[in-house]
Amino acid sequence: MVTTAKQVNEHTRQSFVRRKVVTDPLSDYVIDAIMPYYPKSVQVIGAFVDASNQYWKTNWHWEFLLNRLKLFQTMDIEKKYRDCAKAIESVLTKSTPNPAAGYLKSAMGIPKDKSSRAEITKRWAVVRQSKKDFRRVLNGSKVLDGMEVKTKKTWLLSVAPIARPGRSKHSTGYAIDLYGKNAEIIEISKKLGASLVYPEGSHVHVEFAKGVAGKPLPSAHKAPTLEVVPQSIVYGDDMCMMSPYEYAALKEDARNAPALDNFSETGGVLRSLVNILDDTLGEDWW
Numbered sequence: 001m002v003t004t005a006k007q008v009n010e011h012t013r014q015s016f017v018r019r020k021v022v023t024d025p026l027s028d029y030v031i032d033a034i035m036p037y038y039p040k041s042v043q044v045i046g047a048f049v050d051a052s053n054q055y056w057k058t059n060w061h062w063e064f065l066l067n068r069l070k071l072f073q074t075m076d077i078e079k080k081y082r083d084c085a086k087a088i089e090s091v092l093t094k095s096t097p098n099p100a101a102g103y104l105k106s107a108m109g110i111p112k113d114k115s116s117r118a119e120i121t122k123r124w125a126v127v128r129q130s131k132k133d134f135r136r137v138l139n140g141s142k143v144l145d146g147m148e149v150k151t152k153k154t155w156l157l158s159v160a161p162i163a164r165p166g167r168s169k170h171s172t173g174y175a176i177d178l179y180g181k182n183a184e185i186i187e188i189s190k191k192l193g194a195s196l197v198y199p200e201g202s203h204v205h206v207e208f209a210k211g212v213a214g215k216p217l218p219s220a221h222k223a224p225t226l227e228v229v230p231q232s233i234v235y236g237d238d239m240c241m242m243s244p245y246e247y248a249a250l251k252e253d254a255r256n257a258p259a260l261d262n263f264s265e266t267g268g269v270l271r272s273l274v275n276i277l278d279d280t281l282g283e284d285w286w
């Protein structure tokens with residue numbers, strides 16, 4: 001395919017990829033291929049995540065969400081929202097990893113959680129629901145209104161959907177998370193022929209399954225098959241997909257929340273979720 005993306009050559013690998021990002025040969029290839037096209041303000045914040053680190057990521061999000069719930073309760077908000085946050089916190093702490101903390105400040109994979117994969121998958125379901133609940137509380141409380149974009153993005157990350165462990169497209173190597181001005185990232189990524197561009201409030205998830213700027217992925221780096229966790233271990237199929245009812249409710253929320261249009265450059269988490277559902281995707285996200 002013909003690409004119209006222009007090389008701007010503003011990055012070195014060091015300036016383009018954040019220090020803690022983990023890569024594999026395929027994501028290295030993709031990163032090098034896309035690097036010339038993105039401006040200085042755009043950075044890679046996520047790339048390759050293997051199956052075991054996807055379980056670890058559930059704990060990262062668990063700890064991050066818990067911290068945000070606590071911080072939220074110290075803010076100048078109506079009591080009813082504080083009570084909601086407290087309730088979500090108590091649900092979340094019933095599914096505590098072992099050790100209970102340290103995921104946020106360490107490199108990916110550290111500390112090692114002693115919980116079994118089945119237990120972590122259960123925790124993922126709790127985190128997923130808690131994020132949905134907290135998103136409603138955040139929106140209702142209006143604390144994000146007028147907040148500086150960078151800070152707002154950190155809150156949006158706390159309520160961003162998270163892939164079921166073992167199911168993330170980040171295990172393929174061709175999925176890259178980009179941080180910067182979302183609209184700009186979306187435009188450039190589409191011009192580069194991305195197979196998927198998913199705007200999240202906090203960042204943009206981009207997949208290059210079909211290569212970059214007309215060049216196919218090297219066959220030597222064929223994307224590995226995703227590990228699939230047997231459903232029977234923990235929950236039925238209904239736990240990993242949103243039900244039609246939830247979907248309808250979410251769409252309704254997005255329609256009835258015009259304020260969300262100012263939530264972020266891309267229109268907010270709810271709209272992102274509606275987009276993701278419209279594209280019949282699973283969840284992902286970092």
Ligand SMILES: [Zn+2]
Binds near residue numbers: 175206
């Ligand atoms: Zn991603």
